[in-house]
Every structure is written in C-alpha cells, then in structure tokens.
Amino acid sequence: MRFVDEFRDAELGRVLSGEILSLVEPGRHYKVMEVCGGHTHSIYKYGIDDLLPADVELVHGPGCPVCVIPMGRVDDGIAIAKTEGVIFTCFGDMMRVPGSEGSLLDAKAQGADVRMVYSPLDALRIAKRNPDRDVVFFAIGFETTAPSTALTLKRARAEGVPNFFCMCNHVTIVPPLRALLDSPDLRLDGFIGPGHVSTVVGARPFEFIPADYGRPVVISGFEPLDVLHSIQMIMRQLIEGRCQVENQYKRVVPYEGNLRALEVMAEVFELRPHFEWRGLGFISQSALKLSDAYSELDAERRYEVPGVRVADPKACQCGEVLKGVIKPWECKVFGTACTPERPIGTCMVSPEGACAAYYNYGRYARDREVV
C-alpha cells in the first residue's frame, strides 16, 4: 500500500529506536503520555513498546471517545433505542459499552432496532429510506468526528429530512487535558499530541501545555514511524532544554486547524456548561450539544430520557486508567471480572481503550521468553 507502507518501515523504525536510546539520560525515567486512543491502539498493534528503551514509559491518556462515555448516557441512548418506531444508529464499538442494564447490543437482541453505521451520513441515508420511522444518531467523539456530525445535521436540515435526530455526546480535548495536568497524581515528561483532533483544531490549542505547565507536546501521526518519530522529538526537546508544541504530523495538520470545520461546528454546536466523563467526573465546558438553532434535531429534546447520573461500577478503575495513574493490569478487575467479552468498564470495550488494547495485544509480559 503506497503512502502507508512507507510509514511502517522496520529498518527506519530501528534507526529511530536507536536515536531515542541515545537521547536517554542515564538514570532518568521518562513518562510520555499519548493523549489519543488511536495512538494507544497503534502502539500495541505494532508492538512499538518493544522498540523503546526500558526507561521510556508510555502512559495512556484520556483520548478514547468510547471510553469517556458515562453509564448514564448509555442508559439514555438505550431508552431512546427502545422507543417504539425508532431506528437507533451508532458506531460499532459503542454498541458493546455497558449501561447499568446491558449494552445497545443487548437492547438489539431484545428487539430494539439498533444499527451500526460508519458515518453519520449513513444514518441520514437510513432516515431518508425510512420516512415513517424516527432515526437517531448517537454521536460520539472529540473534535475529530464532530465536524462530520455537524455537516450531517446541516444537510438533514437543507434536505428537509424531518425524521433525523442526533443525540450529541461530542467532547472536547483541552478541558480533560487541563484537568489531568492539574491533578497531582501524575508526573509526565511530555505529550504525544492527538493527530486527528489537531487536523480540526490545529496545534494552537495545545500551546498552554508548554506555556502553563512546562511540558513539551509533539502532535503525531498514527503510523508506527510517526509515533516513534514523535517520541524522538519529545526526547530531543527534553535533552536540548526546549519546551514547545511541535508538529510531527505536518502532512495532515495545519497550525491553524481546519477553519471551515471549526465554523460549521460553531454553527451547529454550543458548549455544555458541564458534562460527565466516565471515571473523571464532571468537567466544565468539556462537551458539545446542539445549538438552539438546531434544537428541532436534538434527540434529547424530542425524547424523554432518564437523564440519571449512574455511578461507575465500584470495582471499575477506568478513571485512573484514563488519567494514566494506573496501568490497565493494575486495575482490580482487569482480565478477571472485566474482559473484552464481558466488559465492566469502557476502557475494555473500544479497540482504542487502554485496557482492551493491552488485553488484546499486550497481554504477555515483556521480559517473558517465547520458547
């Protein structure tokens, strides 16, 4: 595959791995957080950990869109899905996220019409094909996916599709990062910045991390060479005593972001005063809802939903995992009560969740021999 294989070249990987090793100060242990779940997935899928020196530790961050959805929102979604006549649409991995009484997949097995879509436009298409049914799209994701939801809503209005609605769970990346940096539990040396989010918001919103918190940020692509290169750039900043936002993913991310996408988002969405994040609690101005101008498309206004805050299961330590405070295997229920086939927490559901990535790909100790 052209334009993909170039970024998976094992030989170049070994070169970068050697450079990273040469940038390690003896006796120092480095903790670098990859903010985005896409990076977590790449790191495990390609075994990037194996190419890093033992003293460079990757800490998984909060940027997994499925992982941050609290149980109460899942319950609300299921309540809508079970409403007579509704076709409920969502992305695939959202279907397995447990609510307080089962997942959307369970609701489907019990008769709800829940359908997996690849894009919000697929949901709109389903609405047009089923004019006598309400079609609800359960929107999730950071700024990466919010513009496509916004465009779909604009199109639904422009085309006069009266039976299309959106339950908006879009979140924004900066508030949880700030919350993380304010938390005393965590000592980090640098951040691998979220590449796809940055295609929309640009590099500028991350300037506060070096400015206010003195930590370098390198916005990174998702191929294995991208990730290694970004780690090398962070290490270089550290050894040279620099601290700034650098852009490794220049082939995709402009500094200013995608102004057109930001405009569309501003038109269709507005900030919620606060939103509950799984495991992290309420964070101010950290999520989007449909603006008043689009209120007639808002599923939350059309349907009565329980809207009840459901406490995370006691045993579940998703919050600590999302903050990078503990490793997935350090959670009390990891791999025993909580597995990909029977997840308790969201981090075990999405392929981008740290627990699922570690369980599915990383579950053999690094020092262990294969003989």
Next chain:
Amino acid sequence: MTEAAAREERILGIIETARSKRARFRDAHITMSHGAGGKATQSLIEGLLLPAFENEALAALGDAGTVAVNGTRLAMTTDSFVVRPIRFPGGSIGELAVNGTVNDLAVAGARPLALSLSLVLEEGLPADELRAEVEAAARAAEAAEVQVVTGDTKVVERGHADRMYACTSGIGVLDPRANLSTTALEPGDRVLVSGPIGEHGTAIMLARDEFELEAEIESDTRPLWPAVDALLAEAGPALRCMRDATRGGVASALNELARASGVAVLVDEAAVPVKPVVAGAAELLGIDPMYVANEGRLVAFVAPESADAALAALRSAPGCEEAAEIGEVKTEPPGMVLVDTAFGGRRVMDLLAGDPLPRIC
C-alpha cells in the same frame, strides 16, 4: 525483574489460568457476537453444546467429527449457510454450501463422499434465483467429485428468513495417509497457509454496499481436497493438523489449535500473504485481515523436517500457488498466539470478543 514487572507477570498468569479453563455460557440471550467465531462463539460451544453432548469425537472440536464403522474411519460434518447477499463477486450461497462442507471434511483428512442439502426458503423468493443456486450447488458438487444423496426443503413466511438458507452435511472416508488431531501440535512445527487470506469476508462486506467502497475483490470459495491430497501425499504423517480458516479467519483457527494442543504459536506477520486490494480495504475499514473469513483457505501444521516439501506440494494445488509458511509452534506461553509484527514488535493475537468492529476515527 522489577517488582512491578513481577506483579504484572503474576496477574497475567492468573488471567491465562482462567482462560485455559472451559468457557462458560452465561449470557441472557443470543447476540450477533455468538455467531462471529470469536470468544462468544467459544463460550456457546464449550459452555452449552459440548457439555450437553459430551463425547470424544465432539470434544476434539475438529472441523469434522470421526466415527468408526466396522473398522472404517469416517468423518462427518455439517454447516449452515446464511450469507447475505446470496450472490457476491466470486461465488454464491449454493456454491458456498457445497464447498464449505467439502472443505470441513477435507481438512479433517477425509475425501468427501456424499452430502445432504437442506434448503430453507422464504416465501416470495424468485424461482430463477433458487434455480441458479441449485445449479451452482450442483456444479460445485461435480467439481468436488461428491454427490448430493439426500436433502430437504422447507418454506417459511415472508420475513421469517432472508431469501434462503442452506444447510449441508457430509461424510467422507478418512484417508489412510492422514493422522491428524487438534491436540497433535508440537513445538517446532511449521504453520502453512494455502494462499492469500481475507478475500471472501472482504468481498462480502463490500458486496453489502454499506461502505460505498469499490474494489475488485472476489470470494476465494473453492474446494480444498486437491490441496489436502497434495499435502497428504508429500507430508503424510508429518502433517499434524489442518483447519479450514472460515469464520474468525486465520487468527481464530490458530488460537483454537494452540488452545487444543496447549502450545504457543508465533506468527511472522510479514510472511502472511495478503493481496494489496484486501489489505487496502481492511486498512480503510480498520479490520485486521487475519480475522476476516475465508472460504477456500486452509491452515496446516507440519513437522519441521517436512515443511519445505509440504509447502512445495501445497503450491502445486490449484488456487494455492501463493501458499506460504507463516509461523512456528512454540512451547511457551501455552494456548497463546503471538505475532512478530512487520514493524519489529511482538504482540498477542487473540480471539476477538465478537464481530470485528470498525474503528471510529
């Protein structure tokens, strides 16, 4: 080893112990995951079906069960076909129904003898569509040199089936050259795959038109007996076990056999043949071709000294010209499949929990 590493290893040990036990079936209802060939399917089989019918032939969980009749060892298997759409690039449900069962017999080391064919038809199905599928099944049977000797037809009301379902059962006589078992894998054995993987599943996904992707991918549906025959002729008793890598793909087949034999399998990702067009579609959809269904690809485990000859024999069979050696059996960690990634890292390749779900961003 640091204290943390020791603790991690201990926790991983507990998890592996739990996983090596027979899976339990605890679900309140059947979900689509139970049909995907991953862990949910495993729990259904090991937790509900095996205990109900406890017997040695079934417990081996081969692609076919074996029974002895007056000293003759027979293999028997059955399979249902519910594919949507019923016609897809490279094949259709009628052809699939014959090849699927023929192949389950073949990888058990049995030359297919006779099949049954049951059809469940939805009210309103155009007769021309049915005729085309019956003819496709007949052609496939002729190509595989097997006779359909019995059958059944049922019709259900519109909406109670999706056009048509087909169920085939088959019997064959175990080839005297074959000494195959799911528990026979030994450290050092080599893993062969009979050609590029993931074509059938990718062709079906694209034929459903849900992705608006267009690519020239055809299902790989084909009878595997000629490939098995060539392998048996060349490797004979050095051939430990084979698997028809259908639902769940090559990764699931490797996991099932690693588990049955209590060995590890180490896969060399760079050696696994995948056509560029399949790799491209899988990349776009965020799916690993190792988990995508095949309908004419087998995985074979061969003793190391016969591996090269077996591979050459396999490549001489029609449709298997690009067969490859993709890995090796190891002792530790038992029951696990690991992969050396093309990028130079190493990771686990587990059974999936359910269907391969696409990434969202």
